[in-house]
Amino acid sequence: MKMPMKLVLISAFLLGCGTVALANPSRPQPQVGQPFGPLVLPTVDGSQVVDLASFHGRKVLLIEFASW
Amino acid sequence: MPVWHELSKSWRESHDLVVLGIAQEQHPERCDLYARWQGFDWPILWDPFNLTEARAVPIVYAIDEAGMVRAIRPNPATFEAEFLERDFGAGAARPGDVAESSGTELVECAAHDPSSAEGTMWQALSQLLFADGAVRPIDATVGALRLFSAQHPEDARALFRLGVALRMRYDSAQRQGSDFQDALLAWSGALTARPNEYIWRRRIQQYGPALDKPYPFYPWVDEALAALVDRGEAVPVLSAALTQSERAAPQRRFVGAEDAVEPDPEGAILRDDGGWLEVDTAVAHHTDAADPVARVHVAFRPRTDSGVHWNNEAEPMVVWFGDETLPDGWALGSQWVRVAGETSDVVSSEVRSAEVELRLPPGAKGTLSGYALFYACEDVDGVCTYLRRDFTVDVVAR
Numbered sequence: 446m447k448m449p450m451k452l453v454l455i456s457a458f459l460l461g462c463g464t465v466a467l468a469n470p471s472r473p474q475p476q477v478g479q480p481f482g483p484l485v486l487p488t489v490d491g492s493q494v495v496d497l498a499s500f501h502g503r504k505v506l507l508i509e510f511a512s513w
Numbered sequence: 514m515p516v517w518h519e520l521s522k523s524w525r526e527s528h529d530l531v532v533l534g535i536a537q538e539q540h541p542e543r544c545d546l547y548a549r550w551q552g553f554d555w556p557i558l559w560d561p562f563n564l565t566e567a568r569a570v571p572i573v574y575a576i577d578e579a580g581m582v583r584a585i586r587p588n589p590a591t592f593e594a595e596f597l598e599r600d601f602g603a604g605a606a607r608p609g610d611v612a613e614s615s616g617t618e619l620v621e622c623a624a625h626d627p628s629s630a631e632g633t634m635w636q637a638l639s640q641l642l643f644a645d646g647a648v649r650p651i652d653a654t655v656g657a658l659r660l661f662s663a664q665h666p667e668d669a670r671a672l673f674r675l676g677v678a679l680r681m682r683y684d685s686a687q688r689q690g691s692d693f694q695d696a697l698l699a700w701s702g703a704l705t706a707r708p709n710e711y712i713w714r715r716r717i718q719q720y721g722p723a724l725d726k727p728y729p730f731y732p733w734v735d736e737a738l739a740a741l742v743d744r745g746e747a748v749p750v751l752s753a754a755l756t757q758s759e760r761a762a763p764q765r766r767f768v769g770a771e772d773a774v775e776p777d778p779e780g781a782i783l784r785d786d787g788g789w790l791e792v793d794t795a796v797a798h799h800t801d802a803a804d805p806v807a808r809v810h811v812a813f814r815p816r817t818d819s820g821v822h823w824n825n826e827a828e829p830m831v832v833w834f835g836d837e838t839l840p841d842g843w844a845l846g847s848q849w850v851r852v853a854g855e856t857s858d859v860v861s862s863e864v865r866s867a868e869v870e871l872r873l874p875p876g877a878k879g880t881l882s883g884y885a886l887f888y889a890c891e892d893v894d895g896v897c898t899y900l901r902r903d904f905t906v907d908v909v910a911r
Contacts, residue, residue, distance in 0.1 A: 474566070474568065475574060475582045475585065476582060476585075477582050477583065477584060477585060478581065478582065478583075479581065479582055480579075480580045480581055480582070481574060481576050481580060481581075481582050484535075484558075484565065486535065486558035486559060486560055486564070486642065487541075487558065487559050487642055487643055488556050488557060488558055488559065489536050489541035489542070489544045489545040489548065489557045489558070489559045490541070490542075490545045490749070491541065493556065494643055495533065495556050495558055497533070497576075497580070498580065500531045500533075501578065501579065501580055502578050503529055503530070503531050503578060504528065504529070504530050504531065504575070504576065504577055504578060504596065504597060505530075505531045505532075505533060505574075505575075505576040506517065506521060506524075506530055506531070506532045506533070506573065506574075506575060506576075507533050507534075507535065507573070507574040507575075507576055508514060508517055508532070508533070508534045508535070508571060508572075508573050508574075509534075509535040509537060509560075509565065509567045509570050509571060509572045509573075509574075510514050510534060510535070510536065510537070510570045510571040510572075511536060511537045511538050511544070511570050511571075511715070512536065512538065512543055512544045512546075512547035512548075512731075512733075513538070513715070513719070513728075513730040513731060
């Protein structure tokens with residue numbers, strides 16, 4: 446049975462420094478056979494915060510792009 | 514992206530595939546508009562600070578159930594067989610499991626001393642990204658990035674991110690006059706230190722001269738807006754007006770200004786001494802130091818706190834750039850620009866920008882002078898007049 450897409454909704458009021466994983470200045474480029482690494486970002490419409498880790502157990506197609 | 518969007522429609526059902534986008538853009542609502550226009554129905558994340566450190570776009574990753582990267586730039590033709598139908602032995606992974614990094618230094622904000630410049634910077638970035646849009650702590654973020662960059666001038670990423678924050682503040686109600694120019698200087702400094710950062714280079718070229726454009730950046734916006742209106746769909750509010758540079762097509766050679774007749778050579782038109790318009794300027798240089806061309810931006814904002822509005826029943830604003838005082842070796846691409854409003858309303862108060870291309874010797878700096886002739890009204894039913902606003906542009910070295 447297909448699981449609903451799990452989006453992590455984080456209230457701005459709950460966000461402190463320790464709740465959000467960010468990459469430090471030495472984050473290397475993703476490599477095949479290695480974890481992509483922590484990724485928590487807001488959506489472009491501002492409605493959600495998405496944590497890549499919330500999709501573990503499912504295959505992910507991740508597309509980095511720009512509309513220009 | 515449309516290719517992967519179309520292909521993944523069935524895979525999301527048949528293989529329980531999750532599709533996520535990450536937009537490497539300054540303005541999220543523009544990507545939101547693009548996604549709605551194209552019918553993308555998967556989440557697109559916003560990474561204006563290039564936290565993922567993507568060095569190219571587009572780039573596609575296939576990630577298995579355990580969070581491991583299984584392919585970079587996978588082949589759409591073989592994606593189903595080589596990724597979706599393949600067992601990577603990651604079946605033990607459960608939803609909610611957190612991937613562990615391997616050789617990747619990943620930090621939580623809390624790992625830093627909150628009183629340190631680095632801890633303060635990460636906290637500010639987190640709060641800016643995840644705060645409600647109406648209450649973004651932009652001043653604190655700019656301050657934290659400035660402090661960290663001052664202490665760590667070798668950190669080009671922080672300098673790029675400072676530029677992002679400055680441009681964000683420029684597009685906000687907290688705007689300070691030099692924010693756009695300061696953003697361009699920060700980005701240029703970052704790119705000089707790390708010239709292979711493609712995303713950083715594009716951020717400058719977005720506002721830069723036509724000679725430096727690989728392609729037009731946002732020529733599709735009007736078409737997308739019209740399409741959403743025709744479809745009766747919600748239209749994102751674009752918080753920052755598109756500059757002409759962002760719509761401009763690339764050029765391959767500098768074309769100098771044709772002879773033009775100055776509109777107010779005697780200075781006879783009454784002056785606006787600052788009570789009617791706010792003016793700020795910025796100069797975006799070519800990202801290749803050997804190509805000495807720049808794009809000059811001059812933005813005019815009616816002082817709405819004084820009730821000033823554009824008078825849209827009158828002729829468009831004319832902006833004149835003087836060349837009689839240009840230093841030797843400098844040349845303008847155009848001496849005058851007509852700037853019309855984009856609304857059918859009788860009055861409006863949007864920012865209006867004049868842009869001109871400038872050729873100058875490498876490393877040159879100096880001053881460009883000009884003036885705007887404009888019609889405005891003190892209030893919707895108040896006094897309307899025709900005024901001249903003089904300005905100067907400090908052309909800073911790249």
